[in-house]
Amino acid sequence: MSTNPPDFPVLNLGPRTGPDGRRIRYGGCICGAVRFEVRGSPIVVGICHCLECRKATGADAMPYADWHAKNFSVTGLIRTFVGRSFCPECGTRLFNLNRDRVSVMLGSLDDAPGDLHPVREGWILRREPWRVPVRGALQFERDVQ
Ligand SMILES: [Zn+2]
Ligand SMILES: [Zn+2]
Numbered sequence: 001m002s003t004n005p006p007d008f009p010v011l012n013l014g015p016r017t018g019p020d021g022r023r024i025r026y027g028g029c030i031c032g033a034v035r036f037e038v039r040g041s042p043i044v045v046g047i048c049h050c051l052e053c054r055k056a057t058g059a060d061a062m063p064y065a066d067w068h069a070k071n072f073s074v075t076g077l078i079r080t081f082v083g084r085s086f087c088p089e090c091g092t093r094l095f096n097l098n099r100d101r102v103s104v105m106l107g108s109l110d111d112a113p114g115d116l117h118p119v120r121e122g123w124i125l126r127r128e129p130w131r132v133p134v135r136g137a138l139q140f141e142r143d144v145q
Contacts, residue, residue: 013026014026014037018039022039022040023039023040023041024037024038024039025037025038025039025109025110025111025114026109026110026111027094027104027108027109027110028076028092028094028108028110029076029086029087029089029090029092029094029108030087030090030092031087031089031090031092033076033077033087033089033090034074034075034076034077034078034087034089034092034094035074035075035076036072036073036074036075036094036095036104036108037072037073038065038067038071038072038102038104039067039071039072040067040071042065042066042067042104042116043066043067043068043101044065044066044119044120045063045064045065045066045106045116045117045118045119045120046063046064046065046118046119046120046121046122046137046144047061047062047063047064047118047120047121047122047134047137048061048062048064048121048122048123048144049061049121049122049123049124049125049126049127049128050122050123050126050142050143051123051126053123054126056084056093057093057105060127060128060131061127061128061131062105063105063106063107063118064096064103064104064105064106065103065104065106065116066101066102066103066104067101067102067104068100068101068102069097069098069099069100069101069102070100072095072097072102072104074095074097077089078094080097083096083097083098084096085097092108093105093108094108095108117134117136118134118137119136119137119138120137120138120139120140120144121133121134121137121138121139121140122140122142122143122144123140123141123142123143124139124140124141125141125142
């Protein structure tokens with residue numbers, strides 16, 4: 001939509017696997033003030049079409065992947081609105097973090113395209129008619145069960 005800002009952060013700075021052999025994924029906001037990483041495989045990958053996810057992202061749906069909170073770390077100042085965290089500097093939406101789980105918005109990860117494939121879709125009642133269901137993903141009219 002526009003060119004990258006001149007100080008756009010360098011992506012994928014760290015090693016792709018940790019000392020324990022687990023995959024490390026990096027992410028962050030567009031201004032680079034917030035950086036995070038997740039280690040190992042996600043618990044689940046999905047897409048939510050609910051009204052709140054639409055509003056919070058400004059997009060038609062929110063693709064996400066969840067990890068145990070212990071496999072997540074973040075640097076930089078964040079702000080949080082009803083569980084949804086973002087960079088107060090540039091406004092990039094990042095993740096929902098609670099006590100034992102983090103739900104990372106896929107677009108905030110550095111790798112694109114990535115290897116995370118949604119296995120479920122929630123609130124398909126609100127899915128735009130031009131967006132096709134993800135092949136093989138469980139479909140839920142409202143909240144995922
Ligand atoms: Zn930022
Ligand atoms: Zn949602």
